[in-house]
Amino acid sequence: MKTFKKTCGGLLKDEYIDKLNAIWDEISTISNPNRIRILYFLFNQEQANVKEIHEKVNLSYPTISNNFKVLLKEEYVFKHKSYYYVGASGKIKLQLLFKLTDIFNIADNYQYILANHIVDDFSIDNILSFNYLKDSKLMQISRKDVFAIDKLLIDNMKNSKFLYFIFSELNLRYVEIISELLSEHIPVKLIIPQEIRVKFIDSFDRDLINKAFMDKRFYFLATSDKIHLNLFVNDFMMAFNLFHETGIVDKNNVIISNNDLSLKWAKSVFNNCFEKGGIKYGSLAE
Template identity: 25%
Template sequence: MKKISAVIKMIMTENYIDKDILFIVKSEIRLKILTELNEKPQTIREIVDNTNMIYSSVSNNMNKLEYKNHVIKENRTYSINPMTKIYFNQLMEFKKSIDVIQNYNSLWYKHDITYLNIGLIEDITKLYQSKLIETNPIDIYKTHNNIKRQLKNSRNVKGVLPYIHPEYPKLIENILKNNGSVELIMEKDIYKGLVSQMDEKLKRKSMREGRLKINIIKENLEIYLLICDDAMNLGLFRNDGSYDQNRILNSSSDEAMNWAASLFDNIKEKVI
């Protein structure tokens, strides 16, 4: 959590927020106007119709934006100033970063994010469309059942596994039996626990064909990552060193899948 906060402070000191940006941020109406104009040039009436805002409020704030050279008027149509567009998009990215931290606070707070390098944290907005899956007293297996469902429906899986659930060996076997591929990163003891429960003939055949790859890492793995065909899943360890099986961050967006792939590759580099 401290690492994420440090990045936010860094962004704040790099003039992402200056007087012009503060002028925009202080008004929800101005933000909505620029959001509309960021899509395409529009008249005041078109913005009013799209947003259901009051005409006089839009007109008044549009005049202020024009006075500060944030928008350009041609006849009755307004467009966003190119420099303002850059600032505005940076602002929206910054807001998305804050939303990712706040919306999934229970995942980040008091959890270890050592495996997330500065590049991954700076790209944290790629997790914006994620959902936090959490167990509850009624459904204490909610996180595992979600993972289980994905493994059953996937042909290609990559994972960083700090532990092996009793159902994982069979689920992985089924992927391999269906000519799928599995690549895992794990500690040696976890590896032994996995292969001891797998069919030896299937394991050897899959490894020979390059469909089963297991990378042994010497250091203690304190992160959970599973990338299936249609979704990625991220789990973290608590600061006390215990894995938090009660919550995982899940996303099927392309951006999140790419983010997860980068995390996998970064951890894999520690093996080589």
């Protein structure tokens, strides 16, 4: 059995090493190409005997027999009389491995923006749900048009039925649109850096935000922990951009989607970031 060991000065915790080893064990069980063909065939059938597998999958009888020994031992497959079928546990494991493949493909597709960027704000669950981003698009912006992201977000913010928003720099146009949303009784949740908290609050009409706090329509976190992404999600769009490893925000690349699963994923990222340290305002502070 292949095992993963601590590397990079022990950065991999024991719990993650154990998880990686468990995943590797599962992958090793089905890594044989013939085994995958048999499993894929059975996965889509209620049951089949060796003759049917031989005819449909085009494998020799000895090959089928040898692979079934492993699959039966690891309980991916069960036998009833002369028929084989994938058990409930095997189906779940296969579906999870298919999902893992999707996640790897998406990570490869977005390698350009993920490489050399800080991704620490994504939880393990966020990463395992990367396949929710499969219909997303990468918007690349020229260095001459650095305000294109702000314009995109402002244009889409205006018609929001709710708004979740993480931003790293104070933009008075954001304050304007958020004020309009609050005056229209639209729920707003924000995460901002602690260093812009005072200027941010002072930019609002105090009566407006006090009423919004009381009505539980407006709440935000002024975080003392550094957040290395800007994220926008409303009822019809999500968008996010990351920070370079140098700590500077990347204003030239943004991932955008209108897909419902992407919106769900973005909300999850927001909620994860909201657990960071800082001062909470509004009903979430209760």
